[in-house]
Amino acid sequence: MRKLFAKLHLWLSLPLGIIISIICLSGAALVFERDITQALQRSLYTVVPPSEDTQPLSPSQLATHIQAQVSDSLRLSSLLLSANPHETAFASFRETGRKQLSVNPYTGEVLGWTQSYPFFQTMRKLHRWLLDPPASKGEKSVGKIIVGITTLVMVFILISGLIIWIPRTRKALKNRLSVSCTKGWRRFWYDSHVAIGFYSTLFLFVMALTGLTWSFGWYRTAAYSLFGETPSSTQVRHTDKGKDRSRKDEVKITWKDANASAPQSLKGWFYAFHTGSWGGITTKILYFLAALFGGILPLSGYYLWWKRTRRREKSQIRRD
CATH class of the missing domain: 1.20.120 (Four Helix Bundle (Hemerythrin (Met), subunit A))
Structure with a gap:
């Protein structure tokens, strides 16, 4: 045998x-990508709560604040929220692919777009597709x-x-x-x-x-x-009143555990x-x-x- x-x-x-x-x-090479990226872009991943008793905005409030600060052509598709009070929230849009927008969860202020470094992009393409990625997801x-x-x-x-x-x-x-x-x-x-x-x-x-x-x-x-x-996420509905739209968008809300980087x-x-x-x-x-x-x-x-x-x-x- x-x-x-x-x-x-x-x-x-x-x-x-x-x-x-x-x-x-x-x-x-990709194991510590998130750790290295966050260390190099710390301002986009960490936030200081206004006070210990301050609660973050609700998902619907965040969605409204975000949509008021971005282009009308961008449609919010999901929010990644953290149970850790010192971590920012992240917004994803249907038109931007993997690119995410960092948001202050207490004020709704947009902090900037996350950046993926070329080295890790190449390693990901090599790891998943041998540098031959599919034409679309x-x-x-x-x-x-x-x-x-x-x-x-x-x-x-x-x-x-x-x-x-x-x-x-x-x-x-x-x-x-x-x-x-x-x-x-x-x-x-x-x-x-x-x-x-x-x-x-x-x-x-x-x-x-x-x-x-x-x-x-x-x-x-x-x-x-x-x-x-x-279900991989909970869906909530919000109305984008700031843009005077009657359309309602479904936004996926995903919570991240405070002690681990894996979404629940x-x-x-x-x-x-x-x-x-x-x-x-x-x-x-x-x-x-x-x-x-x-x-x-x-x-x-x-x-x-x-x-x-x-x-x-x-x-x-x-x-x-």
Whole structure:
């Protein structure tokens, strides 16, 4: 049985190993994107409450204030509010895509548009679409399909790797979890491949299973159904009186927990478990290391396969 899984592990890894490394390494680069972005744009993410007793404006009041300060051509689609009194609110519009407007939740004052840095934009395109993004949201592209298929295959690679390397004794387990640095490069990379695989597999498994919800609609539907689909947001209606309009717009209101960066919704939790934000800085560090190790695993695997192939060739030459 182990020989069968060893062959499965090898022949799935050989054609897709490089793509797995790209996905994992670019994912590692994105783990601290929000932290770095917020640090560089602190005035757009933090606010000082007027007083301890001051309550933020209601969603309807915020929506009215925001719509009065932006162009008539922009239609407010959602608000992201935080339970943390020192965090700003964010408004999204149908016409601006991912770009959000920072808003003071106590006064409704518009503070400015959030900025996404080119490095992270490139890493995101590489991570999700191999630099081949879909023409529009919800559509497919060659890069998106390749990433989805590779992530799905990665699940089987991780499972087969565990089956191959599961130790039968405590002594073998100790060897699996340690790396020898005194027995040559091949032994070093072999130990590294096995040990890194043991330490990072659980995290990589979670990343892969949650990441697939962005790749395949059928998988997302099945995953949401498995956990019991819940509304991702609460909708409220407000009337834009400041612009003298009779039309009513539906605005999605999403609340963000005060102690974590994950919105309290099913979609938010999938995102949180994919990025490691569910447990704060500790889980982010663990996810970063796991993604980094996930990018190294295929490379060390290629090296071991190349050394084993060369050794077999030399043995064949000697026999001939």
